[in-house]
């Protein structure tokens with residue numbers, strides 16, 4: 001599947017230059033002579049000519065015309081779009097093509113009732129022409145099911161839909177995290193039982209703090225009354241309900257050290273009743289099993305800068321051993337670097353959520369592949385759960401009411 005970014009320049013690529021040149025040539029003499037009526041008529045004529053030329057190049061289809069009449073604003077609400085179907089059939093000469101349209105948060109989805117990759121590949125450039133986007137801006141899932149292929153056309157940022165936090169994707173009694181929705185509008189979730197620790201990467205305003213907020217909300221809704229500790233140098237998470245909050249890095253380190261002590265005691269208790277880890281203990285002795293401890297460190301490098309060795313020793317111990325004690329760590333980081341996030345620690349963080357990062361090297365550290373540097377921000381993510389392949393989508397947005 002390829003997913004590109006929308007390039008507005010691509011909308012009327014064939015005619016932009018000609019229109020500007022023609023308009024300039026036509027209006028220059030009239031401006032010089034002061035004949036504004038002639039100038040206005042000349043511009044009008046240029047506009048009509050531009051529309052006609054674009055329409056001709058686009059199989060008689062202009063964006064903003066009846067192609068957009070069916071505006072499915074709801075996630076995954078699919079409608080057969082007769083206008084697009086007719087145009088696709090005309091443009092490709094393939095009368096098996098039927099367009100069922102819906103929108104995800106960031107894409108317009110065209111479900112085409114055909115699962116022959118060769119046939120779809122052949123028609124893609126024509127489909128791009130009908131949709132008015134560059135062929136390489138289209139994403140494509142060749143066989144999305146029997147008789148079904150999906151074409152993804154990126155939406156303009158202004159048309160993106162917010163992704164609501166959807167409680168129905170969670171399971172009471174389990175530590176499930178709600179991330180958001182993928183490009184097909186499917187829920188993206190993960191389980192702390194399978195992958196206990198999470199690394200969230202992203203530059204300023206990419207949506208990192210919102211992602212942490214959604215995770216805190218998910219853990220709260222597990223019904224397991226988690227004990228939440230937040231260490232956040234910027235202080236943006238100060239309104240979250242939690243056991244402890246600090247924006248002071250010294251205090252933050254002390255909190256982590258106290259949690260390590262607590263975790264060491266817990267593991268003795270867990271082993272004493274014949275269990276290997278907190279999840280087993282909870283299943284065996286639900287009445288006495290203590291609450292899970294959730295640790296969120298936003299802007300982790302700030303904490304590390306305080307005392308590199310001590311912080312790495314504490315975070316290392318928590319992430320390596322204490323998932324078994326019921327301690328789950330989430331780190332937020334703007335520009336993940338191999339030097340500041342050594343492999344021994346990074347490897348413990350199986351849940352990787354990357355929003356937009358500064359460059360492809362940072363993307364490699366964040367999710368083990370490039371791509372996150374090209375994300376547009378405001379919640380757009382690439383997500384990897386352990387060895388699974390990367391999923392793209394948009395994060396849930398919880399608006400806080402004060």
Ligand SMILES: Nc1ncnc2c1ncn2[C@@H]1O[C@H](COP(=O)(O)OP(=O)(O)O)[C@@H](O)[C@H]1O
Pocket residue numbers: 162163202203204205206207208209210211378379380394395396397
């Ligand atoms: N999932 C999202 N959906 C919509 N808008 C978002 C989302 N995440 C972030 N934003 C927008 O981006 C702004 C910055 O997000 P924030 O999480 O504070 O970024 P960061 O912590 O990476 O600096 C938010 O105020 C919001 O307007």
Ligand SMILES: [Mg+2]
Pocket residue numbers: 205208209234236298
């Ligand atoms: Mg932030």
